Amino acid sequence: MANDPLVRLEGVTKRFGETTALDNLTLDIAQGEFVTFLGPSGCGKSTTLRILGGFEQPTAGRVLLRGEDVTRRPPEKRNVNMVFQDYALFPHMTVKQNIAFGLELKGMGKAEIARRQDEIMSFLELTAYGDRYPAQLSGGQRQRVALARALAPDPALLLLDEPLGALDAKLRGQVQQELKSIQRRTNKTFFFVTHDQEEALTMSDRIVVMNKGRVEQDGTPEELYFHPASRFVAEFIGETNLLTGELRGTEGDAVVMDWFGTTLRGHAPGGVPRAGAPITASVRLERLGFHAERPATANAVQGRVTGKTFLGSRMALDLTVEEAQGARLRAYVDADTGQSVGDAPVWIGWDQSSMAVLRD
Numbered sequence: 636m637a638n639d640p641l642v643r644l645e646g647v648t649k650r651f652g653e654t655t656a657l658d659n660l661t662l663d664i665a666q667g668e669f670v671t672f673l674g675p676s677g678c679g680k681s682t683t684l685r686i687l688g689g690f691e692q693p694t695a696g697r698v699l700l701r702g703e704d705v706t707r708r709p710p711e712k713r714n715v716n717m718v719f720q721d722y723a724l725f726p727h728m729t730v731k732q733n734i735a736f737g738l739e740l741k742g743m744g745k746a747e748i749a750r751r752q753d754e755i756m757s758f759l760e761l762t763a764y765g766d767r768y769p770a771q772l773s774g775g776q777r778q779r780v781a782l783a784r785a786l787a788p789d790p791a792l793l794l795l796d797e798p799l800g801a802l803d804a805k806l807r808g809q810v811q812q813e814l815k816s817i818q819r820r821t822n823k824t825f826f827f828v829t830h831d832q833e834e835a836l837t838m839s840d841r842i843v844v845m846n847k848g849r850v851e852q853d854g855t856p857e858e859l860y861f862h863p864a865s866r867f868v869a870e871f872i873g874e875t876n877l878l879t880g881e882l883r884g885t886e887g888d889a890v891v892m893d894w895f896g897t898t899l900r901g902h903a904p905g906g907v908p909r910a911g912a913p914i915t916a917s918v919r920l921e922r923l924g925f926h927a928e929r930p931a932t933a934n935a936v937q938g939r940v941t942g943k944t945f946l947g948s949r950m951a952l953d954l955t956v957e958e959a960q961g962a963r964l965r966a967y968v969d970a971d972t973g974q975s976v977g978d979a980p981v982w983i984g985w986d987q988s989s990m991a992v993l994r995d
């Protein structure tokens with residue numbers, strides 16, 4: 636139906652004997668989204684992808700495609716295609732033949748196959764390589780052929796299982812941009828699986844962070860980076876300062892915490908934690924500002940620089956905050972600011988919106 640999401644996972648659980656790979660996963664994916672499933676090894680990413688592709692059946696729950704229950708439908712009847720990490724190109728077939736493969740399976744006529752082949756090869760800039768075999772292509776070109784083959788039958792959903800894993804770092808960055816641009820231009824729905832947080836941040840419209848078969852947080856890259864709901868997300872994505880303290884309560888939008896005698900104000904993207912237990916807040920390194928006088932920011936403490944590391948475009952400062960029992964912070968500043976901060980105590984300030992009080 637028109638109003639149904641392209642994909643809906645409804646209470647999907649998958650058990651392998653004693654192991655619960657997916658635990659009651661519920662998720663909607665809209666047409667045209669680039670969704671990345673991100674998480675450490677064993678969190679259930681590949682299982683989700685295999686269930687979407689029809690290669691695996693859930694123990695409980697349903698998979699809907701445009702509102703239609705496809706839970707028990709085999710892969711070839713789902714209009715879903717997959718790109719594997721090792722590309723799985725047929726080595727004895729040329730680029731053209733590789734691309735034609737899925738179209739022939741669909742029973743498409745010769746003329747129509749030729750038209751689709753030309754169209755997709757020109758779109759992915761592969762026309763010059765049509766008669767080559769996979770072994771005669773670079774890693775990046777092979778990746779494009781794998782994409783061309785998967786996109787040729789015009790699937791509603793494309794599943795990508797760590798498809799850039801085999802590429803070296805430099806090529807990987809380039810192919811990431813390319814993949815993103817292909818997704819934009821085709822307006823296809825991409826479901827991308829990776830354990831690489833940088834890759835996820837670069838390419839996705841939306842990231843679903845998985846932990847032990849459950850959704851830890853679901854949001855845009857910016858939301859997850861600046862407003863992590865849990866310690867798991869704060870630590871898994873990027874670098875951060877973790878401040879441990881006690882919950883004092885709330886004042887309007889602000890969550891008030893005591894940090895070794897200093898009062899700090901943050902927000903709680905994952906909900907206000909329960910009172911009584913120690914709480915943790917996350918502040919990204921580049922969100923700390925430096926001032927000669929006490930700043931008007933929600934949070935201000937005095938600290939001393941105990942270390943400086945030049946990192947090229949920026950500098951990392953190690954700081955000790957005496958008023959918070961010598962707690963340590965780390966900050967990224969531009970190189971000029973870094974040079975100008977001396978040995979004298981300096982004011983460090985950050986906003987309420989820069990500090991996420993974590994759910995757990």
Ligand SMILES: Nc1ncnc2c1ncn2[C@@H]1O[C@H](COP(=O)(O)OP(=O)(O)OP(=O)(O)O)[C@@H](O)[C@H]1O
Pocket residue numbers: 651654655656674675676677678679680681682683830
């Ligand atoms: N066929 C299987 N039989 C038994 N256990 C399985 C099977 N497939 C997956 N598992 C288990 O289910 C859990 C989730 O596995 P899954 O492959 O989905 O994780 P993943 O997040 O994709 O990990 P990775 O990044 O290492 O590929 C793991 O504990 C794994 O050992």
